[in-house]
Amino acid sequence: MSPDLSRKRRRSISVRAKMLVVLVPLLLLIGVLLAYATEQAGRIHRDLARLTEEEHEAEQTQSLLVELRGAEAWAKRSIGSEPRAAIQDDLQQHLSLARQVLTDLHHPEEDDPSDPGHEQREHELRDSLLETLDRISQRVGDVADWSVFATDLGDARRRVEVLATETRHEATRVASHLDASVQRLVDMLFLLAAAGIATLVSMSWMFRRVVMHPLLTIEAATQSLGRVTPAMDSTAVPERPAARVPILSRDEFGQLAATFNDMAERIDSDRRELEQRVEQRTREVIRTARLAELGTLAAGIAHEINNPLASIAAGIEGLQRDLDGSASESSKEFLELVLEETNRARDIATRLLRLGRHDTLRREPVFLAHEVHDVAKMVGHLAKQRRVEVVVDVDEDLPPLTSDPGEWRQVLFNLLRNAIDATPEGTQVLVSAALENGRVVVRVRDHGPGFDDDDLDRVFEPFFTKKAPNQGTGLGLAIVDRIVREFGGEVDARNCATGGELRVSVPVPE
Template sequence: MRSPALSLGRRFAGLVAVLVAVPAVVQVAVFMHVAALNEDADRLVEETRESALASRLVVRIESLASFLESGEAARTDAQLLRIAASQLEQSRRAIESLSFESDEEDPSREEHQLAEERLSVAIEAGLDAVETWLSGTPGVELAEVEALLERGLRHASVLANETYEESQHAGADVERRARAMFGYTLSALIVVLLVSVAVSLLVRRLVLRPIRELQSGAERLRGGHLDHRIAIRNRDEIGALAGAFNDMADEIGKSHAELERKIEARTLELVRAARLADVGVLAAGVAHEINNPLASIASCGEGLLRKMDRGSAEPEEAREYLGTIVSEAYRTRDITRRLLDLARPAPSTSAAIDAAPLFEQVRALTHHLLEQRRMRIEIDVEPSLGSVEGDAGELLQVLLNLVINARDAGSDGGIVRVRARTDGDAQVWEVEDDGEGIADGDLERIFDPFFTTKAPGVGTGLGLSLAAAIVDRHGGSISAGRGPHGGALLTIRFADAARQSEVTP
């Protein structure tokens, strides 16, 4: 078998790589955005701190400027000097605090840091001039000190405004970064969701659907659809499995066709053998049944010829011989007629027949036959028996054959019981004698042609076979068993024509 062009292992490896790569990329991007956001937050904190320090520095320089407005008298007032020295010290500390307090790199922008250094130098120059004037150093003019301090105040105001604007800029950067991070994270989640949906659809298309098709194909193959094949959609392991399944189905189909051919051939052989066996049975039965009357005819003919040759044939004796020959010839004709009726049934006329009158006809036709053995017939017909579909003459022949068979099997002075009743949508006819019944070993053969338990020459063994054939032509069934009185019980079931018409629309 040729190896798949793109195996499931490779495809799943690609899917796993996508599932791993997408979250990894998302994680790296989120990490970078978090780092940038953290840097912007540090810058916002630093700029806010510097803005507060610059604002306080402006207030203290303004306080020193107010002190200088008192002129030379300010240097003689000890309390004012202490206040001025305190303001001066706090101003210097504020300038020192403007530098980044941590050992790490200042998060502020480089141009902002340069501007801070430049303005701090100018501010410190004014503070130095004030400190020199306060110390009483000769040659330092108050006007010059005021000018330097005024310049330092302007630079402090610029510094305060710049740090405020920088803090606002840093806050805007943090907000912008947060919005960007939210949007990127949402986009990444959407991408991950789309990738997951795509992966699930691919798995469904590449794995689940082909497996379901294989399952459906196996079920159809098990159900006998040997011509069913599975479409090979992909050149992977499942495609190879589908190809193997189709090859297996081809082999099964060929084996099944070969098996059917062999079964058909064997069936024909068995049918031929059965036909030969039936012909053998039929030939043996015909030979047995016809040989008896033929032997009687030959015997009587030879005896009559001998007497006629000797001239000793009396008319009465000759009449007796000829009567026997005629009787046996008629018996031979009756046997052949029954065989023809059994083998080639004449077409019958089918109609809805009221069943109850058939039993009264049977009573009338068999009355004298039963009286010969001092027997009587009991007929019990349900009043609401209804009708059956069929030929009245053939159905009457069935009842006559069963009653005559019961007469022959019963005992002298006995009773033949005939019953007819309804059972759901069917009619049940029963004929029972009071004889010894049918042996268990004979039940399976009781309806076979030429099978009889009567003495030789008494019956032909065709009565029950003919009755079974007629019942079968009428769509009914016949069975034999032991009746409640110990004798044989023959049961016939027919569909009730009236009830069938009520059920069938």
């Protein structure tokens, strides 16, 4: 992993972190709202208990008022008359029921949810009333005139009426507080619902933006990558791949997009390389087929015309001997021209035979450095005529190649002759041989104009030549290409700083 990629990954923000950035505040808000709603629910529960207690106390207070009013009424009726037993029994019954109500109002075994001040006043009033009722009950049989109790009972009744009024006010206050608590709880529930909806919407938006959008983009790019149709014409290959994923984030999907783009780049590069190889192999197949067809045709033609040409050459040489000394200068020049052109025709026929022949090559050790020096000497006379210097720069320790020495001399001769023909006077032709990556590479460089870009793939086709008429047949490099391929090697043409370069590469035998 490169340092730049490592730093990018350290600075990246993960999908989980992005989700947490959005969800944590919302979850905290929901938590606060839930806590507040729970508190409001507790308040409602307490208010309900207080309201129930106050309503119960209000009922008890009303019952107490009924009994006290009854007792007060009997006490007032006894004023100015003799007490009767029925009145005494009825008065005692009212006092007993009032005492029972006061006892029910007091429940120390239970927690009273009422307001502490209100509860304190209830206790004080209860104790005072119980004391008053007990005193009256004890003196009912001893006092002849019960009118003395009317004042105490009236005072007790008024205090109970005050308590009843306060109890109603307390119940009203508790009910109002309960309504407010319920309203706050409803508000909290609405806020919780809104927060829940906001959370769902945020999660949906975040999921779509952070997860679905990158995935859909990668899916579209993948489909686009799969729809790319390889073009057989290398000029139609796009400069950049068609499928690319925009890197919109630094999270895992951003890294996935970068990885996808790298993969698409490699696929596109491999595709273009494959197209070029297919195109190259197609041209080679076409060229091989043409070579085979031309070679077969040329070999047949050359075989048929070689013998007549040999007879013509022999006849001309005989005429030259017979007319030696007696022929005019013009006749001699004419015979020399005919003989030269006849030999040229025989040379072309020989080349055609060589192109179409598929003899089994000899397999013996070939020391390429030695062959290069020998062929350089062979073309030395031609180089001197053209005033061109042949410079040899070979590694003398090259490993031997298992092939046909004669074929190698033919290859080197054709390469050097082609370079000498292309090199202007007063310049050099450089032939070099070296070991490169397990292959022996031979380079022949000239100081000519080089190759046109459109001709680089055609220079090895039969009969292709840029030389002037009657100065080349276009068969030399075609023969080189066929021989080198029989060796399992490759030959190509390219331009260099000085001019043109022909390069032969063959594997070193194991």
